[in-house]
Amino acid sequence: MMEAFRIDPNALQGLRDIALQEAAKGGGAQRIERLLGGETLRDEELVAVFLDREVATERLLELSEELRATDSLQIETFCPLYISNECDAECLMCGMRRFNEAMARETADDTVVKRQLDILSNRGIRGVALLTGEYRHGSMRREMLARTASATRGALERGFTHVLINVGSIEDTEYPDLLEGLPLRGDGAISPHVTMCTFQESYDPTVYRKFMGSAPQNPRADFERRVQNFDRAARAGMLSANPGVLVGLNPDLAYEMLALLSHVHHLSGLGLKVYVSLPRLRKASGAEHTAGVGDDDFCRLVAVLSAGLPDAKIVISTRERPEIQRRLLPVIGVLTAGSPGVAPYSQDGARFDVEASQFEVADLRPFEEILGECIAAGARIDGYQPAIYPASAP
Ligand code: SF4
Numbered sequence: 475m476m477e478a479f480r481i482d483p484n485a486l487q488g489l490r491d492i493a494l495q496e497a498a499k500g501g502g503a504q505r506i507e508r509l510l511g512g513e514t515l516r517d518e519e520l521v522a523v524f525l526d527r528e529v530a531t532e533r534l535l536e537l538s539e540e541l542r543a544t545d546s547l548q549i550e551t552f553c554p555l556y557i558s559n560e561c562d563a564e565c566l567m568c569g570m571r572r573f574n575e576a577m578a579r580e581t582a583d584d585t586v587v588k589r590q591l592d593i594l595s596n597r598g599i600r601g602v603a604l605l606t607g608e609y610r611h612g613s614m615r616r617e618m619l620a621r622t623a624s625a626t627r628g629a630l631e632r633g634f635t636h637v638l639i640n641v642g643s644i645e646d647t648e649y650p651d652l653l654e655g656l657p658l659r660g661d662g663a664i665s666p667h668v669t670m671c672t673f674q675e676s677y678d679p680t681v682y683r684k685f686m687g688s689a690p691q692n693p694r695a696d697f698e699r700r701v702q703n704f705d706r707a708a709r710a711g712m713l714s715a716n717p718g719v720l721v722g723l724n725p726d727l728a729y730e731m732l733a734l735l736s737h738v739h740h741l742s743g744l745g746l747k748v749y750v751s752l753p754r755l756r757k758a759s760g761a762e763h764t765a766g767v768g769d770d771d772f773c774r775l776v777a778v779l780s781a782g783l784p785d786a787k788i789v790i791s792t793r794e795r796p797e798i799q800r801r802l803l804p805v806i807g808v809l810t811a812g813s814p815g816v817a818p819y820s821q822d823g824a825r826f827d828v829e830a831s832q833f834e835v836a837d838l839r840p841f842e843e844i845l846g847e848c849i850a851a852g853a854r855i856d857g858y859q860p861a862i863y864p865a866s867a868p
Contacts, residue, residue, distance in 0.1 A: 483679060492522075509781060539804045549809055552636055555591070557587055578830040600633065600634050626639065653711065671749075676719065718789075719734055776802050792809075795836045800851070811844040823840055
């Protein structure tokens, strides 16, 4: 059995330095030619392409688009559905953190969650990400895991084709409860498409400690436990993983890229399907607004990861403004649209109050309008079946 994933910051910093030296020497155009010729670049070479300012961002986007080259533009979507905005963790950049008194706390019960799934289903959505905070061991943790398990089953019963679970790190002993009642394949793996989502936010243990804290009673503080959550998920039979970096938390983007690439290689080696989330740091309730990463660097990051990880799906969300969504549409695998409020959906809209949400979104349009725009641009969208867009359409 493959060893659990570990981060070696010194080794990654060494590779980051090589990438910086290579980028300073130029050679980005040749590396692009090698990629287009079907070669696989080493991770530090890929990061050198990202860092090489002689390669225009538009060229990187074209590269990624050319490498994807299929007859049609194909993306996937899912909507976030927060079950609770309560949390026992203390992440400084997050509105849900335990000590944020500005946050209006809400938790949806099982009936409300199922009603929300009905609403999303009626509005054509077939993919949903279920989210809670992260809890210390005790009754709240058990209750939230049980509610997520029930919502997962409820979503699958309603015909959702992809359920993502974003509830923090889960122990080996807890996975059976979380996955209870899900159909299994002959080899014991989970048969429906259920993805574990655990964003490391930063793969630098020092940055992680600065934002996520280090107190032992803080359920989010254990860097290693979090980075190995997918290893436990795989042991429990899950076949799909969604790591992520909170882009802008650590200004050393080259380091984060190298760590993320090595995590994705590890997960692919476990046989998992991989989604890569790249949320950009945004304003959150009661938190200082950090400028984060500019549009150009963000587009370079998405383009290079999309080119370098052809088997993974790059996920962006409506944390991004419409013009960034449009610019990146040809190179992403997933665009998620929806609200980070708790049980926020109505038949024709959603609540977007930042005082009850994890963070602020940049695009408040109904998801029908956002996804409709993608369809008008020629995209086919897995996970979305409005009446005007039947699943059987060619
Ligand atoms: S990032 Fe997650 S674990 Fe941290 S405070 Fe926010 S909801 Fe809780």
